[in-house]
Amino acid sequence: MIDFLSMLLIIIGVAFFAAGSIGLLRLPDLYTRLHALTKADNLGLGMIVIGLALLSGSLVMAVKLILVWILVLAGGAASAHLIAQQALRRERA
Amino acid sequence: MFNTQVILLIAALLLLLTMVLGLLRAMHGPSLQDRMLSVLLLGTGGVGLLMLLAFILEQPALIDVALVLALLAAMTAAALTRRKASDD
Amino acid sequence: MLAYLWNLLDLVLASLVVALGWAAVASTDLRRGVVLFIAFGLLLAIIWARLNAPDLALAEAAIGAGLSGALLLAALRDEPATVDDIAYKQGPVSWATGLLSLVVGGAFAWALLHAHSAADPMRLADQVSTHLEQSGVSNPVTAVLLNYRAYDTLLELAVLLAAVLGIIAVGQARPAYRPAGPLFGALVGWLVPLLIVTGGYLLWVGAHAPGGAFQAGALLAGAAVMLRLGGNPGAGLPSAVTQRWLLVSGVGVFIAVGLIVTVDGHAFLQYPHNGSGMLILLIESAATLAIATTLALAYIGGTAPVGQDVAPGEEFKNQGLSD
Amino acid sequence: MLATGLIYNMAGVALFALGLRAAVLHRALLGRVLAINVCGAGVFMVFVALAYQGPGQVADAVPHALVLTGIVVAVSATALALALGRSLRESGDE
Numbered sequence: 001m002i003d004f005l006s007m008l009l010i011i012i013g014v015a016f017f018a019a020g021s022i023g024l025l026r027l028p029d030l031y032t033r034l035h036a037l038t039k040a041d042n043l044g045l046g047m048i049v050i051g052l053a054l055l056s057g058s059l060v061m062a063v064k065l066i067l068v069w070i071l072v073l074a075g076g077a078a079s080a081h082l083i084a085q086q087a088l089r090r091e092r093a
Numbered sequence: 094m095f096n097t098q099v100i101l102l103i104a105a106l107l108l109l110l111t112m113v114l115g116l117l118r119a120m121h122g123p124s125l126q127d128r129m130l131s132v133l134l135l136g137t138g139g140v141g142l143l144m145l146l147a148f149i150l151e152q153p154a155l156i157d158v159a160l161v162l163a164l165l166a167a168m169t170a171a172a173l174t175r176r177k178a179s180d181d
Numbered sequence: 182m183l184a185y186l187w188n189l190l191d192l193v194l195a196s197l198v199v200a201l202g203w204a205a206v207a208s209t210d211l212r213r214g215v216v217l218f219i220a221f222g223l224l225l226a227i228i229w230a231r232l233n234a235p236d237l238a239l240a241e242a243a244i245g246a247g248l249s250g251a252l253l254l255a256a257l258r259d260e261p262a263t264v265d266d267i268a269y270k271q272g273p274v275s276w277a278t279g280l281l282s283l284v285v286g287g288a289f290a291w292a293l294l295h296a297h298s299a300a301d302p303m304r305l306a307d308q309v310s311t312h313l314e315q316s317g318v319s320n321p322v323t324a325v326l327l328n329y330r331a332y333d334t335l336l337e338l339a340v341l342l343a344a345v346l347g348i349i350a351v352g353q354a355r356p357a358y359r360p361a362g363p364l365f366g367a368l369v370g371w372l373v374p375l376l377i378v379t380g381g382y383l384l385w386v387g388a389h390a391p392g393g394a395f396q397a398g399a400l401l402a403g404a405a406v407m408l409r410l411g412g413n414p415g416a417g418l419p420s421a422v423t424q425r426w427l428l429v430s431g432v433g434v435f436i437a438v439g440l441i442v443t444v445d446g447h448a449f450l451q452y453p454h455n456g457s458g459m460l461i462l463l464i465e466s467a468a469t470l471a472i473a474t475t476l477a478l479a480y481i482g483g484t485a486p487v488g489q490d491v492a493p494g495e496e497f498k499n500q501g502l503s504d
Numbered sequence: 505m506l507a508t509g510l511i512y513n514m515a516g517v518a519l520f521a522l523g524l525r526a527a528v529l530h531r532a533l534l535g536r537v538l539a540i541n542v543c544g545a546g547v548f549m550v551f552v553a554l555a556y557q558g559p560g561q562v563a564d565a566v567p568h569a570l571v572l573t574g575i576v577v578a579v580s581a582t583a584l585a586l587a588l589g590r591s592l593r594e595s596g597d598e
Contacts, residue, residue, distance in 0.1 A: 007100050010145075014107045017138060021114040024134060030126055033118070037130055041137040048104075048141045052148055055097070061153070065144065068160050071375070072140055075167030078368040079133055082174040087126045102186045109193055116197070119220055120204055128216040135223050136246075143238075146230050150559075154235040154391040157383070158242055161400065162226060164376055165247030168403055168410075169219055171368060172251035175358045175410045187559070191508050195515035202519045202546075206526035206539045218538050225545060232512065232556045233563040237548075240575050249541070249579045256534055256586045259593075270529045278528045286521030293513045293550065306557070306564035321565035322572065330569065337573040344580040352587035353594075395576050472576065479583030482590065 006054040013047030016040045030087050038080040042073050098149060105145040112138040129173050136166030194231065198224050209269065215257055219250040235391035236322045239383065243399035244476075251406050252480050255355055317457030318388040326393065327461045331450045335439070338431045338468060345428060345475040352483035360412035369411035376404035384469050388458065394465040398472025405477035416477050421484060424474055431471025435464050512553035519546030533589040537582055544578050 023036025049069040053062035112135055119131035140159045147155035201224060205217035222245030229237040269275065309321050309329065316324035326334045361369055380400035387393030409416035418424055438460050439450040447453060452460050478484070523543025530536045548571045555564035 003097060007097070007104075010101070010104045013141070014104050014111070017108055017111045017141065018114075021111040021134065024115050024118050024130060030124065030130070033127065033130055037115075037134055041134060045137055045141050048144060052144055055148065061156075064156055064160075068140065068144075068156065068163055071160065071167075072137055072163045074371065075163055075170075075368075076133065076137060078364060079167055079170030081364055082170060082368075083126050083129055083133075086174040087124070090124075096182075099182055099186065102183065102190070106186060106190050106193070109190065109197075113193065113197055116201070116220060119217060122213065125212050125216065128213065132216060132220050132223070135220050139223050139227055142227055143230055146227075150231075150233065152230075152233070152235055155230050155238065157386075157391065158226065158230055158235060158238040160379065161239055161383075161396075162223070162242040162246065164372065164379065164400075165243055165403060166223070167368065167372060168247050168376075168407055169250040169254075171365065171407065171410050172254045175365075187508065188511075191511045195511045198549075199515050199518045199522070202542045203522050206522060206530070206535070206542050211532060211534050211538075214535060214538050218541065221542070221545070225549075228512070228549070229552060232508075232552050233561070234552050234555065234568050234571075236568055237552060237571055237575070240572055244575055244579050245545075249582060252579070252583055252586070253534070253538070256537075256590075259586075259590050269526075270531060275529055278525050282521040282525040282528075285524060286517050289520060289550075290514060290517045293517065293554075294510075296554070305566045306555075306562075309565050310562070321562070322568045325565050325569035326572065330566075333570075334573060337577060340577055341580050344577075344584045347584045348587045351591040353591075393572075395572055399576070475580060476576075476583075479580055479587075482583070482587050 002054055002057075006051040009047045009051035009054070013044040013051065016044030016047060020044065031084060034080050034084055038076050042076050045069055045072055101145055101149050105142055105149065108138055108142050108145065112142070125173070129170060133166065133170060136162060136169075139166075190231070194224070194228055198228060212257060215250075215253045218253065219246060222246040222249065236320075236393065236396070239391055239396040240399060243396055243403060247403055248399060248406065248476055248480065251410075255480065255482070259355065315454060315457075317452065317454075317459075317461050320387060320389055320391065320393070322391070323387050323393050323461070323465075327464060328452065328457065331435075331439070334468075335432065335435045335450070338435060338471065341472065341475050342428060342432055345478050348479055348482065349484055354414070354481045354483040357414035358410055358412050361410075365411060369407050373404045373407050373417075376400050376407065380404070380469070380473075384465060387465065388462065394468040395472060397465075397469045399476060401469065401473035402476030402480065405473065406480050409481065416481055418474065418477055424478070424484075427470050427474040428478075429471070431468040434467035438464055508558075509553045509556045512556070513550055516546045516549030516553060519543070519549060522546075533585070537585050537589075540585075541578060541582060544574070548574060 020037050020040030024033050027033045027036055046069055049065045053065050056062060115131050115134040119128045122128055140163050143155050143159040147153060201217055201221040205214050205221050208214040225245050226238045226241040229241055313321060313324055316328040318324050380397040383392035384397035405416040442452055443449055520543055523539045523546060526539035527536050530539055551567040551571050555567040557563055
């Protein structure tokens with residue numbers, strides 16, 4: 001049962017990644033692409049992390065996975081903000 | 094009963110394919126920021142892929158690799174956006 | 182079923198890496214080339230992980246995807262803004278070179294195909310695993326680097342030293358970056374300690390799990406790069422004299438340990454059996470600092486200016502869109 | 505069915521040949537440096553593919569150690585090349 005749940009979460013996570021990639025390809029400008037990418041991917045990674053944490057059955061591993069996810073969240077948020085800011089600056093210049 | 098390994102491997106393959114899709118943006122651009130976005134995608138997707146591989150290959154050390162990748166991907170994005178003190 | 186899926190994954194990864202490498206070098210726009218090269222480095226880290234080489238995946242994630250990306254992006258700023266001469270050579274030389282690389286690649290491929298069809302050769306790997314217990318560490322890669330082939334590693338550290346001496350001799354430090362705004366300051370504030378702690382962790386686990394001096398040094402250098410990007414022109418490095426001591430410490434401690442064991446009647450760099458673990462850790466700690474300083478100076482592009490730390494409070498003066 | 509090692513060996517050879525061609529043909533220094541790095545990555549890939557010994561098996565540690573130092577040396581050499589190029593440009597007789 002737990003296995004099934006974790007597989008489901010992982011597949012849903014991959015689906016979020018797919019949505020992010022399609023958004024990156026199809027959306028019309030940088031800011032919308034940024035929006036699609038950072039939200040969908042970080043959520044997708046979270047799903048994969050929770051799925052794998054359930055699968056591992058070990059608390060240490062689960063904590064480690066979740067820590068990496070938090071780092072990706074913080075890093076991704078900062079990077080996205082910096083990239084948007086730089087693009088805005090270019091536009092104004 | 095399903096095979097956990099096979100499903101994880103299929104998930105890894107699909108994740109890789111979405112990364113290929115995202116890399117098309119790196120090839121087309123048009124701006125440097127657009128390309129960098131696709132590197133961000135490759136970073137996040139790479140972290141996910143490394144975690145999946147850690148379980149498929151039963152190599153817990155790959156989680157450390159995912160950690161390093163997450164730290165350094167943030168640094169690369171930062172390096173792209175910084176300006177010299179002399180610029181305005 | 183599993184085997185076919187692996188094959189599919191391998192084929193996708195291999196064709197993607199070749200496509201990215203091709204796009205990175207074939208691009209006449211260098212900015213495109215550099216960003217594609219960063220993506221190429223990230224993908225290499227994943228490929229090393231897939232090929233059961235976690236030590237390499239760690240190093241590539243830190244260096245290929247991180248440090249050389251930051252270095253090339255900094256170099257991009259040095260390039261003149263005009264892109265007139267940024268192009269490929271055309272005409273007969275192009276054809277001749279294409280043909281030449283085709284021939285060289287073909288010969289290379291032919292040799293490898295033969296190596297694959299040949300009978301399973303005797304591998305050094307068996308030797309490595311048989312003697313692993315005597316090496317003082319249980320991570321085979323660390324054992325090869327610091328024990329079985331310590332001469333190689335010593336000379337490689339010497340090569341690094343020579344490279345950084347060249348950089349110090351010819352280069353001046355690249356221009357500094359403007360002080361960090363609030364967001365970037367916060368990023369530096371949490372990323373730098375994490376990079377340092379992870380570096381220390383990798384140095385320690387290198388004895389029995391993937392990690393070691395090279396990976397740890399690269400992460401410490403990443404911390405220095407972050408500090409410099411945050412507006413600290415000296416990248417957090419110590420004074421110029423200390424920098425030089427750190428640079429030579431890798432080779433220096435290595436040679437000193439190698440010589441000290443000879444007092445006991447061993448050959449140069451032949452560690453005594455019961456103390457080899459500690460000696461390896463000692464050498465690796467010195468090598469970590471040396472590699473970190475080397476890579477940080479390589480990023481800065483010359484001797485780092487020291488003692489120009491931004492005064493507290495100063496960094497938040499240019500707010501608004503200043504990140 | 506293809507051998508995993510063979511796939512990556514051939515990818516490594518392809519990268520080597522691509523990098524070699526571009527290293528000669530690129531006019532800009534930075535382009536050549538990129539090309540040489542791709543070339544080197546191809547060689548690393550051949551090494552790692554030869555070290556691979558099948559699923560579930562520990563790979564050969566000797567090529568790994570060689571490539572590990574190679575990666576660090578490659579980035580230092582890249583930095584040296586860029587520093588040389590910069591001082592050439594600054595002295596004005598490129």
